[in-house]
Amino acid sequence: MKYNQYKPLSQSAKIFKMGRIEVICGPMFAGKTETLIGRLTEASNRGTCVEIFKTLLDNRCAQDLIMSHNSNSLPALSVRKAKDILSQLDFCDVVGIDEAKFFDDERINCVNILANQGKRIVLSGLDMAYVGQSFDLVARLMSVAEYVTKLHGICTQFGAAAFFSHILSKSNEKILLGKRKDYEVLCRACFYD
Numbered sequence: 591m592k593y594n595q596y597k598p599l600s601q602s603a604k605i606f607k608m609g610r611i612e613v614i615c616g617p618m619f620a621g622k623t624e625t626l627i628g629r630l631t632e633a634s635n636r637g638t639c640v641e642i643f644k645t646l647l648d649n650r651c652a653q654d655l656i657m658s659h660n661s662n663s664l665p666a667l668s669v670r671k672a673k674d675i676l677s678q679l680d681f682c683d684v685v686g687i688d689e690a691k692f693f694d695d696e697r698i699n700c701v702n703i704l705a706n707q708g709k710r711i712v713l714s715g716l717d718m719a720y721v722g723q724s725f726d727l728v729a730r731l732m733s734v735a736e737y738v739t740k741l742h743g744i745c746t747q748f749g750a751a752a753f754f755s756h757i758l759s760k761s762n763e764k765i766l767l768g769k770r771k772d773y774e775v776l777c778r779a780c781f782y783d
C-alpha cells in the first residue's frame with residue numbers, strides 16, 4: 591500500500607485489531623512448554639478459541655500433542671513449515687507455537703501477519719544452542735515481539751540460576767531435542783568453566 595493510500599483506523603477498529611506476539615525463551619528444562627501450556631489453557635478457560643502448532647521434527651511425544659516435562663499436554667497440529675500455519679489456521683484468536691526455533695525463516699512474516707490480523711501469538715523456544723550462541727531466528731522473533739519472557743533452569747552442578755544448555759550426548763544428530771539424558775543446564779560460571 592502506498593503511504594498516500596493509508597486510511598487511519600478508527601479507535602474501535604484498532605482495539606479490535608489488537609494483536610500481539612509473546613516469546614517464552616530460555617534453556618532446556620526451564621519450563622518453556624509448561625509456561626506456554628499455562629498461558630494457552632488460561633486463554634481457553636476464558637472461552638477464547640486457541641489453536642496450537644508444533645513442528646513435525648519434534649517427535650518427543652505424539653504428533654498431535656505438545657507436552658511439558660511435567661507431562662502436561664494440549665492438543666496440537668504438526669506442520670512442516672511456518673507458512674503451513676497460515677494455511678491450516680481456522681478463526682482462532684490465540685495461536686500457540688512450540689519449539690519455535692525449528693520453523694523456517696518465513697516464521698517472522700507469518701507471526702507478523704497473524705498479529706496484524708489481531709491475533710495473540712504465543713511462541714516458546716530455545717534461545718541459545720548448546721555451544722552458547724544465540725539462535726538467530728529466535729533472537730529476531732524476540733525483537734519483533736511485544737512481550738519476552740526469559741526463563742531459567744537450575745544449574746545441575748551447584749543450583750544457581752541456569753541459562754545455558756550443555757550437551758552430554760556424543761550424538762552427531764544435527765537437530766537434538768531436549769531429552770534429559772542428552773543435556774544438562776548450567777549457570778554462566780559452570781558453562782564457561
Ligand SMILES: [Zn+2]
Pocket residue numbers: 745746747748749750776777778779780781
Ligand atoms: Zn553452575
